[in-house]
Amino acid sequence: MIAIWTHEGTIIVFDPEIGTVAARSEHEAWREVERRKAIKQEQRAATAPL
Numbered sequence: 561m562i563a564i565w566t567h568e569g570t571i572i573v574f575d576p577e578i579g580t581v582a583a584r585s586e587h588e589a590w591r592e593v594e595r596r597k598a599i600k601q602e603q604r605a606a607t608a609p610l
Contacts, residue, residue, distance in 0.1 A: 563589070 562574045563586075571589040573581045578596040583589035 561593075 561576075564572045564574075565586075566572070569584065571583055571586050573583075573589050573593055575581070575593055575597075578593065578600060581589055581592045581596070583592055
């Protein structure tokens with residue numbers, strides 16, 4: 561995972577599992593990363609064979 565802060569204060573996070581997240585604060589960015597990872601995990605669980 562890579563995080564880049566811009567001069568304007570935006571944080572851009574690149575995660576190989578979920579892609580790119582851009583947010584106005586570091587807290588908001590990491591919360592969005594965790595939210596997307598949880599959704600992806602739920603999708604994997606829903607499509608897993610029984």
